[in-house]
């Protein structure tokens with residue numbers, strides 16, 4: 001059977017998008033996703049994203065497999081690409097620019113903006129240790145500036161879930177962090193029962209930070225939307241950032257706002273690269 005796909009990226013965080021609207025089960029298995037994401041023997045991507053029929057009165061359901069075949073709850077850069085992808089699929093019958101998307105982390109609302117960017121209402125962050133999840137604190141406590149021993153060093157970490165789990169560490173010089181070696185040690189640390197995405201962040205100004213990420217299930221990526229949102233929340237909780245800031249990633253900038261109603265808003269690009277048939 002031939003399967004059509006479209007390759008997208010959001011600031012270099014790249015995905016294979018599949019039109020899965022005729023079934024509620026992904027047409028690709030996690031094992032196949034690993035092969036497709038391979039940068040030497042496959043198409044190459046950080047993940048495979050499926051556009052499925054909407055559940056609970058939403059427009060669509062988004063599911064994603066990481067490049068290691070695991071299934072995360074949410075993907076920030078992915079949902080911007082998803083919005084552009086479904087708008088394209090709808091073609092001339094499209095009658096809206098804002099979609100209600102069901103994800104494993106709840107309903108997210110991306111909006112296609114006139115300037116080509118996509119703004120996403122990412123909902124509320126989860127701050128309690130039991131929700132993230134991590135055993136770094138009691139289940140009903142927040143994890144702000146906790147000490148975590150990794151690779152023989154003490155790191156000052158703040159943990160936040162933006163649908164998926166993140167551990168944020170503020171550092172003097174983000175370029176000096178040996179992501180390749182330290183990232184996997186955070187990801188598989190026993191205090192994170194569902195593994196973790198890890199962000200290293202340098203605060204340049206209260207409204208401008210630089211961030212590099214090691215993603216759960218994907219390793220080093222050029223950008224992470226949920227991670228950028230978690231970074232801003234951690235910056236506010238630790239008193240380092242304003243509630244609106246630009247998070248500069250290796251792939252480019254994202255504008256993040258943690259609004260007074262406590263909802264997170266992320267604005268950034270979604271770029272179609274090419275389409276093909278498997």
Ligand SMILES: N[C@@H](CCC[C@H](N)C(=O)O)C(=O)O
Pocket residue numbers: 013066071072073074075076077078164165197215216217218221223224225226227
């Ligand atoms: N790159 C994504 C996050 C993808 C999921 C992540 N690897 C996880 O397992 O939680 C983003 O832009 O948010």
